[in-house]
Amino acid sequence: MMIASYIGPEGFGNSRTGLQPWPAGLAEVLQRGEVPDGAWAALFSASCPRFGRMDGLSRLGLMAVELLGVEFADKDEVGVCLETNGGSIVADRQFLRTLSPSVFTYTLPSTAIGEICIRHKLRGPVLCLMGVNGDGRQALEQAQSWLQTGEVKSCLCVYADATGDAAARAGTCCFEYGSREDEVQKGESLVALCRRMCETRRTED
Amino acid sequence: MGKPVDSTVTITACAAVTALGDGLAPLERALADNATALRSCARFAGNNYQTDVVSAVPDALWDELRRDDPARADAPAFLLAHRVIRQLRPHATGRVGLVLSTTKADITALERLHAGQPCSDAARRHLLPGQLAADLAAANNMRGPVRCISVACVSGLLAIQTAAEMLQRAEADAVIVAGVDLLSHFVLAGFTALKSLDPDGCRPFDKDRTGLSLGEGAAAVLLVRGSGMTVAGWGSSNDANHLTGPSRDGSGLALAMQRALKKAGVQPGEADFVHAHGTGTLYNDSMEALALRLVFGDNIPPFSSSKGLFGHTLGAAGVLETILCVLAVRAGIAPGTPRLRVAGADIPASIQLAPRRGATLRTIVKINAGFGGTNAALVLRSQP
Numbered sequence: 235m236m237i238a239s240y241i242g243p244e245g246f247g248n249s250r251t252g253l254q255p256w257p258a259g260l261a262e263v264l265q266r267g268e269v270p271d272g273a274w275a276a277l278f279s280a281s282c283p284r285f286g287r288m289d290g291l292s293r294l295g296l297m298a299v300e301l302l303g304v305e306f307a308d309k310d311e312v313g314v315c316l317e318t319n320g321g322s323i324v325a326d327r328q329f330l331r332t333l334s335p336s337v338f339t340y341t342l343p344s345t346a347i348g349e350i351c352i353r354h355k356l357r358g359p360v361l362c363l364m365g366v367n368g369d370g371r372q373a374l375e376q377a378q379s380w381l382q383t384g385e386v387k388s389c390l391c392v393y394a395d396a397t398g399d400a401a402a403r404a405g406t407c408c409f410e411y412g413s414r415e416d417e418v419q420k421g422e423s424l425v426a427l428c429r430r431m432c433e434t435r436r437t438e439d
Numbered sequence: 440m441g442k443p444v445d446s447t448v449t450i451t452a453c454a455a456v457t458a459l460g461d462g463l464a465p466l467e468r469a470l471a472d473n474a475t476a477l478r479s480c481a482r483f484a485g486n487n488y489q490t491d492v493v494s495a496v497p498d499a500l501w502d503e504l505r506r507d508d509p510a511r512a513d514a515p516a517f518l519l520a521h522r523v524i525r526q527l528r529p530h531a532t533g534r535v536g537l538v539l540s541t542t543k544a545d546i547t548a549l550e551r552l553h554a555g556q557p558c559s560d561a562a563r564r565h566l567l568p569g570q571l572a573a574d575l576a577a578a579n580n581m582r583g584p585v586r587c588i589s590v591a592c593v594s595g596l597l598a599i600q601t602a603a604e605m606l607q608r609a610e611a612d613a614v615i616v617a618g619v620d621l622l623s624h625f626v627l628a629g630f631t632a633l634k635s636l637d638p639d640g641c642r643p644f645d646k647d648r649t650g651l652s653l654g655e656g657a658a659a660v661l662l663v664r665g666s667g668m669t670v671a672g673w674g675s676s677n678d679a680n681h682l683t684g685p686s687r688d689g690s691g692l693a694l695a696m697q698r699a700l701k702k703a704g705v706q707p708g709e710a711d712f713v714h715a716h717g718t719g720t721l722y723n724d725s726m727e728a729l730a731l732r733l734v735f736g737d738n739i740p741p742f743s744s745s746k747g748l749f750g751h752t753l754g755a756a757g758v759l760e761t762i763l764c765v766l767a768v769r770a771g772i773a774p775g776t777p778r779l780r781v782a783g784a785d786i787p788a789s790i791q792l793a794p795r796r797g798a799t800l801r802t803i804v805k806i807n808a809g810f811g812g813t814n815a816a817l818v819l820r821s822q823p
Binding site: 309310314319320321323326327329330331333334335338339341342343344345347348349351352354355356357358359360361362363364365366372376379383 | 549566572587633680691694698811
């Protein structure tokens with residue numbers, strides 16, 4: 235089984251529901267590289283009390299995982315692999331302005347993984363890869379490797395960036411052991427894969 | 440992606456730059472003497488931080504590094520990491536990969552930009568850890584895969600794990616794993632904001648422990664397929680509990696250790712030593728004690744922490760502490776716990792206060808834990 239979700243200025247959705255347009259105003263904010271306070275409430279009925287305190291990277295990663303709509307079984311055996319280019323650079327700048335302890339918590343890119351694991355109670359292996367290409371390819375390869383070697387039974391593979399220097403966007407795939415190898419080509423971009431899977435669904439509709 | 444191959448991953452060379460200086464000899468002496476490099480540091484005095492006691496690379500060494508590469512004089516993360524990678528590079532042949540471990544890369548560049556001070560393009564690039572890794576690989580003519588890992592205080596162990604997996608997939612013939620992090624006003628202010636620092640310097644596992652001490656440095660290990668000092672197993676986990684505090688029951692770290700032991704095919708009773716995270720914070724050290732009991736029951740092997748030696752070097756810590764384990768095996772010394780005076784009542788009796796000479800260390804479990812609820816473990820085995 236492989237399911238994907240995508241968030242970007244073009245829209246949001248998963249490979250079952252297809253890509254949908256944003257409520258008024260949100261696309262423009264994401265285009266500026268920001269993830270506004272109201273983004274979660276605009277998409278989901280379930281509450282997320284921690285959302286307001288998070289940095290953009292954590293917000294984006296958490297929303298992308300929520301969009302998958304997956305209930306994780308065997309939570310100790312789910313791996314989480316995140317790739318990001320800009321990481322915590324926005325929180326870093328904010329911390330230098332504020333010296334706030336609550337902001338300092340988000341000056342590590344891997345805090346986004348912590349937020350995902352706390353919300354979904356996941357206790358499997360984790361990895362945060364700092365990329366340069368902005369495509370999530372490293373995370374995709376790592377997730378496939380973990381599945382092939384039996385490190386995990388399923389794996390969340392996330393690319394997210396919200397730096398303010400480019401549009402905020404995230405792509406997330408959830409693989410389970412036994413996913414068809416040919417569904418993902420060697421060297422394929424995670425972001426492009428997630429977006430394509432969502433767009434394909436919309437076309438099929 | 441290469442196909443998995445049946446292979447053993449081994450550490451064949453090490454390099455380190457720490458507060459003790461450049462090279463392994465000062466580390467070997469400190470290991471034998473149970474020494475500490477924690478000192479009051481003029482760079483951080485008078486700034487209202489909880490403390491200015493840190494483990495800082497000596498000014499004279501910084502001057503030397505800057506003289507060697509004037510074009511990158513204001514890019515200290517590059518200078519430190521380049522020094523240790525360059526020492527190992529001649530020993531690596533074939534397709535050589537790089538895995539960099541760092542939490543803040545060159546955060547001092549952001550401090551200068553924030554203060555309106557000059558900042559070179561080179562330093563500005565290294566605000567992004569991935570760019571720092573790419574530049575280090577290019578500068579050292581490394582044509583294999585390049586990765587940069589940033590998972591708080593477990594970055595170093597996860598970087599070694601990532602490199603071992605690369606070798607097992609035959610994606611590289613050799614991989615240099617380098618860890619680097621700098622002391623900065625950013626991290627001193629951050630840990631002060633969290634009230635996590637011990638004003639007098641950390642005392643891991645001590646009954647009076649009140650916090651950690653920060654350190655800086657770079658460390659690198661060369662991994663290849665072959666026999667010797669092997670990276671026999673690895674594992675990681677998340678507590679799924681809290682962002683800045685460890686789980687109170689130690690189960691997350693225990694899970695990481697159990698995964699590493701299982702992968703290595705090693706029973707808990709076979710471990711000769713555990714090199715702990717041991718930051719000196721009340722909650723971390725208590726959590727580790729619980730994790731050790733969960734994994735080893737009533738037969739916890741001797742264990743110690745080296746944070747009292749070179750402080751908490753964040754992204755460099757896992758690599759640096761792994762090197763200390765390699766040196767301990769070679770010297771036949773079970774490491775002590777510098778700055779520990781009287782162990783806390785919650786700390787297992789097998790805590791190693793002073794170094795023990797004549798120790799036969801065949802199997803060592805190395806553990807770290809960090810913010811975001813992350814945990815990691817390695818099983819290191821020396822083959823006769």
